[in-house]
Amino acid sequence: MNELIIKDVSFSYTGGENVIENINLSLKEGELVSILGVSGCGKSTLFNVVSGLRKARTGTITLAGEDITGKPGKISYMLQKDLLLPYRTIEDNVALPLILSGMRKKEARAQVQDGIKRFGLDGVQKKYPSELSGGMRQRAALLRTYMFSSKAALLDEPFSALDTLTKSEMHAWYLKVMDEIKLSTLFITHDIDEAILLSDRICLMTGKPATISEEIIITQPRPRSRDFTLTTEFLQYKKQILEKL
Amino acid sequence: MKRKLRSTTSNLLPVASILALLAIWELVSDTGLVPKFMLPSPVDICAAFISDFPLLWENSWVTLAETFIGLLFGIIIGFVMAMLMDFFTPVRKALYPIVVITQTIPAVAIAPLLVLWFGYEMVPKIILVVFIVFFPVTVSLLDGFESTDRDTINLMRSMGAGKMQIFRYVKFPAALGNFFSSLKIAVSYAVVGAVISEWLGGFCGLGVYMTRVKKSYSFDKMFAVIFLISALSLLLMFGVKLLKKKCMPWENKE
Numbered sequence: 320m321n322e323l324i325i326k327d328v329s330f331s332y333t334g335g336e337n338v339i340e341n342i343n344l345s346l347k348e349g350e351l352v353s354i355l356g357v358s359g360c361g362k363s364t365l366f367n368v369v370s371g372l373r374k375a376r377t378g379t380i381t382l383a384g385e386d387i388t389g390k391p392g393k394i395s396y397m398l399q400k401d402l403l404l405p406y407r408t409i410e411d412n413v414a415l416p417l418i419l420s421g422m423r424k425k426e427a428r429a430q431v432q433d434g435i436k437r438f439g440l441d442g443v444q445k446k447y448p449s450e451l452s453g454g455m456r457q458r459a460a461l462l463r464t465y466m467f468s469s470k471a472a473l474l475d476e477p478f479s480a481l482d483t484l485t486k487s488e489m490h491a492w493y494l495k496v497m498d499e500i501k502l503s504t505l506f507i508t509h510d511i512d513e514a515i516l517l518s519d520r521i522c523l524m525t526g527k528p529a530t531i532s533e534e535i536i537i538t539q540p541r542p543r544s545r546d547f548t549l550t551t552e553f554l555q556y557k558k559q560i561l562e563k564l
Numbered sequence: 565m566k567r568k569l570r571s572t573t574s575n576l577l578p579v580a581s582i583l584a585l586l587a588i589w590e591l592v593s594d595t596g597l598v599p600k601f602m603l604p605s606p607v608d609i610c611a612a613f614i615s616d617f618p619l620l621w622e623n624s625w626v627t628l629a630e631t632f633i634g635l636l637f638g639i640i641i642g643f644v645m646a647m648l649m650d651f652f653t654p655v656r657k658a659l660y661p662i663v664v665i666t667q668t669i670p671a672v673a674i675a676p677l678l679v680l681w682f683g684y685e686m687v688p689k690i691i692l693v694v695f696i697v698f699f700p701v702t703v704s705l706l707d708g709f710e711s712t713d714r715d716t717i718n719l720m721r722s723m724g725a726g727k728m729q730i731f732r733y734v735k736f737p738a739a740l741g742n743f744f745s746s747l748k749i750a751v752s753y754a755v756v757g758a759v760i761s762e763w764l765g766g767f768c769g770l771g772v773y774m775t776r777v778k779k780s781y782s783f784d785k786m787f788a789v790i791f792l793i794s795a796l797s798l799l800l801m802f803g804v805k806l807l808k809k810k811c812m813p814w815e816n817k818e
Contacts, residue, residue: 367718370722371722372718372721372722391721391722391723391724392721392722392723392724392725393724394722395722395723396719396722396723398715398719400715402713402715402716402719404716404733404734404737405814406737406738406740406812406814407737407814415723415733416723418733419720419723419724419725419729419733420724447813447814449814467723
């Protein structure tokens with residue numbers, strides 16, 4: 320089972336108070352769990368710890384039974400900025416995680432072609448990131464994240480830099496792709512609508528130091544369409560979240 | 565249409581200003597406003613250039629060879645130093661001030677010393693060119709390495725990239741733009757550096773030729789060399805531009 324388990328994780332910057340405290344979270348295979356909280360509450364810090372970039376003060380993180388606490392390079396991580404390297408073509412950007420793991424360039428390129436088609440990047444693989452729109456760049460960044468590890472991904476507000484229309488288009492696209500690739504995803508957002516639309520579960524992160532104060536299960540089956548956002552059910556979820564945040 | 569017209573005019577403008585300058589010069593010299601033996605006219609200079617061409621050609625090769633060898637070693641040394649300073653903070657702390665101090669030493673002042681130490685052949689000239697070139701290269705590369713986006717480096721780390729991989733895939737390509745800007749300056753400095761060190765002692769090269777024609781008061785030939793040196797510098801700068809285009813294909817796409 321490719322399960323990600325975060326157990327009793329706390330973190331503080333050297334000498335400071337805890338930024339996050341006793342975070343307990345589990346992510347089952349193919350599940351999408353959102354972490355919702357106000358800006359600056361410690362969501363990104365949690366991701367830095369889970370991805371191994373920062374050392375947890377306490378607690379452990381296990382992925383598919385393996386202890387990955389403090390070990391970078393085990394779980395894929397995507398940030399708000401696409402961070403595509405401007406000097407590599409789209410396919411070479413996407414193939415980068417494979418190349419970093421020691422695969423030959425030619426082989427890596429061949430291996431990403433499938434994903435390029437699936438992610439709707441066909442025809443732009445030889446282009447440079449600067450030639451693409453924000454939405455397309457974000458798709459490429461997401462594919463790169465997926466190429467790195469198909470076990471689990473951490474997405475840190477991946478769509479928040481996009482304009483509203485592109486964002487809604489990306490949501491529709493994302494729901495469709497997710498349904499095909501079934502990537503277990505931990506998703507940070509401060510957009511309540513986005514969280515309800517995309518997630519199986521929503522964890523509310525509040526307080527100082529931040530903890531996960533509430534877990535809301537969205538029962539609406541996937542794949543969901545955009546119309547879901549217009550239902551009374553959706554509004555009820557939203558009301559419930561707003562009350563608790 | 566209008567835009568095209570405008571861009572043609574703006575392209576012609578620098579050509580026109582240079583031509584105008586040459587015309588004024590010709591006039592000043594021809595009318596005797598400035599005596600001809602002191603300021604030969606552009607036409608005289610062209611004539612001198614043509615009559616002396618075989619000699620200029622021969623000497624150019626020597627100077628160019630010194631320039632290129634010096635550039636090559638200067639770039640290699642600059643690159644290695646920048647890389648070491650980027651990888652190891654203590655190395656940077658120890659070396660950076662020394663690198664800066666070397667640039668406060670006037671090249672003209674050490675050139676005669678180099679001649680005394682290394683003789684009249686090519687070696688002292690090459691060393692001077694290296695001395696001039698390595699500084700802009702080191703500093704620009706180091707700046708480039710350091711200006712790499714923190715988030716990108718973190719992302720690379722999260723993908724399990726090691727220090728060397730981050731250098732190869734992120735820092736190095738990110739510093740290329742800086743590198744080529746510095747190289748553009750370095751090539752013109754390199755030519756001038758080679759000429760200066762030839763002034764101060766040597767058997768051949770444009771600098772040696774220059775001191776020779778100066779001693780015989782052939783101002784027309786003197787100017788012919790000066791023009792040739794500028795032309796060579798411009799040519800090299802153009803070469804750097806082409807190289808940059810070739811090495812950084814993503815820059816041409818927007």
